[in-house]
Amino acid sequence: MRKLLIVTFLALIVFFSGCIGSNSSATPTTTTSPVTQSQPKEVTTETKTVTQTQTVTVTMTRAPTHYPLTITDSLGRKVTIKKEPQRIVSLAPSITETLYFIGALDKVVGVTSFDDFPPGVQKGRTIIGGFSGPNIEVIASLKPDLIIGTSMHIKYLDKLEQIAPVIIVDPKNIDEIYEWIIKLGKVVNREEEAKGVVNYMKAIVEDIKTKTSNASKVKVFFLLSTYGGYWTAGKGTFIDSLISIAGGENIFHDVEGWKQVSPEEIVARDPEVIIFSAHAGIKPEDLCKTPLAETTAFKNGRAYMVSDDNLVSRPGPRIVLGLEEIAYFIHPEAFNYAYQAKAAACASS
Template identity: 60%
Template structure:
């Protein structure tokens, strides 16, 4: 009887031990499976590509992978790519690209801004082409080579959008946000300086004969307003041709000349503009860098600051020497 009792206890102990071993083994296996699952989860990271974006021509463009060979069809595009740190991926630029200095070195010249050489572009085997609305007429030919992004910003807000769009396309959102935040800070700095100043009437001469000037929906017109001026032709759309009679009727307080406008301050003094408040008070200025003010890219903030110096020198503690027009003898 004692033997049977002992044998029963022994069998019970043995069963418990076996049960424990099986339980422990199962637990270890589950733990290993959990660890394996966690490892797999950690190694699967979301990818940025393929990516579909909408460009300024309202086109949906699919980018399969991070662009490594980019052709830029406009100097403003090249400059924006530079600020995004993407110049190493640019293989082709126009003959007019000059910023940053030396940008043409080691890159193929694909022609002019309005007349790109399609064969040269194709020979570069790009995986992305970036142009402007000027290049829509070449779109079918370009799309046969690579995906095409069209940029066409008309004011500062749209310039921000263009920077962010390229940041998305290049998987450089952080850099794009940094560029935009810097630009916005510069703009806010100018707006703060001129916030309480009166707004003089400003006439910007893009070209003299015939007279062309920026109206609304132009980044130059936008800069005049941001710099604390009143663009006298803000009621016109785009870059508009205007008559001398229109200019005289609006009597600008400040005249700003594009560096390549085809007229000098001295010639303005001798023109029919001599009777305007701007000429009478010697408030005629010439921009120092036509490219900075005519290319819709990050350098527009430099142009904005210069325009604000011209329009509101008192906001910076400056006193520009008025232009002294020659007196007829």
Template identity: 55%
Template sequence: MKKIGVMLALLMLGVIVAGCVEQTQTTTTEGIEETSDTSTPIATNTTSRTQTVVSHYPVVVIDFAGKEVTVNKEPQKIVSLAPSITEILYFIGALDKVVGVTKFDNYPENVQEGRTVIGGFSDPNIEVIASLEPDLIVGTSMHIKYLDQLEKIAPVIIIDPKSIEEIYEAVELLGKVTNKEEKASEVVNYMEEMIEETRSKVKGAPRVKVFYIVWSDPLMSVGNGTFIHDLITIAGGENIFGDAQGWPQVSVEEVLSRNPEVIILPPHAGISAEDLCNSTLANTDAVKTGRVYTLSSDDIVSRPSPRIIEGLKEIAGFLHPEIFNFTYQPLICEATTG
């Protein structure tokens, strides 16, 4: 009888152990394998691979408006409220998540195809945005006035870079919330390499005095604290209005007194290079020597996205053609007026 009792005891012990093993396996499907010390969960191999994806979220970030924004899961439907934002999302590999763009989005090519146009840059259609049921909306400071309405639809992140460094920050922030941090780092590293390469090439070269025309009437230029000013400086130039801040309105007399050696303007500045021949600015060294350059696109300097590097390459070529093997047809004025 004593032997039978021992055998029954062993049998019951086996059932208990088996039950514990089965319970542990069931717990594992929930994400971790519990041990006697519940404060120290041990991840199984299978679960570890799952946790690598899940553990990235929720993500909490501070956006450019100083708001704390929580993104609880990887965004699958993103609405972009600015072309520059769409471009950043493209470069970090998150464009496939974008469901809404503005009517001004034009990069990459055919970006509007298969996506809903949610209105203009400054006047997005809130109802259209809501109909897309996004799980993330990304805008600029232009859209803060719509914040209350937009936050009822989805988390809203505001990015508004004013310098090259802040473009890096914007790329990294969007990389973080879209789970594209590695790609975002690659993009920033590439930008930094191109900028450092340009700086290195112009090091020791004479600084070229530059007047950048943002708009012709009223005459507007760029000052310190803008990414265009940064591009001019990195490319080996001296912005003649670098002592101003932002986007200063300037007078023709000021331009003449500072006498730029190079004038740069975008295609849509309200004035062409040829128009300068018949203006008072014809008395600047830039016009006299034919060193008036028109960028290939407004977007490569006006949009704070990784494409700013394209703008840098063009500006560097304008300022130091001998260093960057740049050729450009000089402006030839048949006659100038005072």
């Protein structure tokens, strides 16, 4: 009789604790097990059940805290965001594009005169000047609660910090671009959207890596500009990393950053593929009149112009589209594409 009373009492505890908790269907299993166990085991089992139910209840009622949020920017500065930004000034097209892709464009009140994506992005927003020369007075008039710039804006940092918190974003490769998309997602409370964008980008990158993994490395020269000489991208630039991911070998990987190189150096390193910017300042056919006509790339008609310079010059989500294009130029056979070179083979010129 005593044992029956104990079992009944314990069953009532389980019944009421189930009502207090999350209506779990696992309670009946616990009430039947004490019949075949000794009294001490019954008490221990029921105590654990009650404790577990209370823990779940506490966890579900705890509210997450997102702000204030402190992040480290590309300069190593600790920047604290006290509350979710509602009025953002973007000092670079790449930043505006990133905010657009993660669903925070509605927070942007100021952009540069160079911002052109998404189409119509300047409409309803204040132009705060050019990319390298923002107008401090105009920015201040917008009363922003966050300003996001690049390494181009370090010289304005002191003045900008008097207006609002300033984050400097300066990724050097595609992995750092991923990191900054996630960071900006946290800053503007769009972290899940940012993760989705990064996952989409990584899927494209992995597809390209898979298709070019068994292909031989192709020597590539990337011509950025001919103003004042031949400018190219070396180690530490995202263009250098794009060439590598696409299955190429940057012939100037041994130089740092953006560098001016001589035509003699280019010919000596003899690229098999030449890719040049649409804003390089020279027409494809005009390159045949330069020493570059002596390279294997030109002799085989493998000089290509990117369709949109912004796809490879802006470190944002669209850079994977530039990567795709570079990969097609370097290894068209891996993608079943047959690109026609934008410059004729110069051997017969």
